[in-house]
Amino acid sequence: MVRVTTTDRRTALRTGVALVAAGALTADCTPHGAAAPPTPSTHPAPAAHPAPATQLPAPVPRRFPAQPVQLTHGPRTRPRVALTFHGQGDPGIARSLLGEAERAGAHVTVLAVGTWLDDHPDMARRVLDGGHDLGNHTLHHLDINGMSEADAQAEITGCADRLRRLTGSIGTWFRPSRAIRASPLVERLANRAGYPHVLSYDLDSLDHTSPGAAAVTRQVLGEIRNGSVVSLHFGFPDTVAALPAVLEELDRRGLRAVTTTELLS
Numbered sequence: 396m397v398r399v400t401t402t403d404r405r406t407a408l409r410t411g412v413a414l415v416a417a418g419a420l421t422a423d424c425t426p427h428g429a430a431a432p433p434t435p436s437t438h439p440a441p442a443a444h445p446a447p448a449t450q451l452p453a454p455v456p457r458r459f460p461a462q463p464v465q466l467t468h469g470p471r472t473r474p475r476v477a478l479t480f481h482g483q484g485d486p487g488i489a490r491s492l493l494g495e496a497e498r499a500g501a502h503v504t505v506l507a508v509g510t511w512l513d514d515h516p517d518m519a520r521r522v523l524d525g526g527h528d529l530g531n532h533t534l535h536h537l538d539i540n541g542m543s544e545a546d547a548q549a550e551i552t553g554c555a556d557r558l559r560r561l562t563g564s565i566g567t568w569f570r571p572s573r574a575i576r577a578s579p580l581v582e583r584l585a586n587r588a589g590y591p592h593v594l595s596y597d598l599d600s601l602d603h604t605s606p607g608a609a610a611v612t613r614q615v616l617g618e619i620r621n622g623s624v625v626s627l628h629f630g631f632p633d634t635v636a637a638l639p640a641v642l643e644e645l646d647r648r649g650l651r652a653v654t655t656t657e658l659l660s
């Protein structure tokens with residue numbers, strides 16, 4: 396694998412800090428996080444973005460019969476882990492994180508927020524072109540478990556529609572917003588929208604609390620083991636600064652960072 400240099404890390408850190416100074420932080424995924432509540436979307440209805448005819452449609456969701464509907468981790472018997480990202484925030488940070496992963500030969504899973512795709516439609520293809528999984532993280536990233544059935548359904552299908560327009564697929568995974576697990580209603584709505592599984596996680600990196608890169612690295616490397624599904628976020632500079640050291644240590648331990656699809660296949 397290609398080792399990431401100290402210069403790369405400094406560059407990544409600088410980029411992240413500049414973006415934070417510009418107020419580019421995102422909301423966290425957890426129900427009790429400190430991030431500001433999201434503002435109502437003022438996004439107009441997106442224009443149609445059909446997948447260009449030269450590009451194959453993106454992978455569609457798969458059912459893994461041996462797995463529960465709500466997935467928190469993969470098999471404990473194989474040295475593989477899945478790094479999964481809340482897909483929102485400044486695309487500069489997103490590109491830095493994807494680049495760091497690819498330099499280390501890692502593949503990740505990106506759960507994209509629908510309005511983020513409206514603002515940065517090129518990011519959908521960027522994720523797929525890197526060999527990563529792309530999934531649905533609702534349209535507005537609100538407290539989906541607390542919504543009415545109609546509103547929760549609109550949050551799921553709204554993001555699915557955008558993914559379909561941009562890539563030809565609704566994405567391979569659904570993760571609820573502002574909740575670790577989906578409520579029974581949200582689980583049912585996700586199934587109805589075409590997602591056989593809900594992707595939860597068993598390791599919270601806590602990067603959304605901005606504890607410093609060293610703390611993010613310690614948290615992930617202290618808990619990670621075979622089959623772990625790690626929750627991380629685009630939009631936070633600590634994650635950019637921590638990722639090279641995390642990937643280097645995973646490589647040293649023989650733990651491969653793979654897409655969630657590969658983790659379960």
Ligand SMILES: [Zn+2]
Pocket residue numbers: 422423424425481482532536572573
């Ligand atoms: Zn989230």
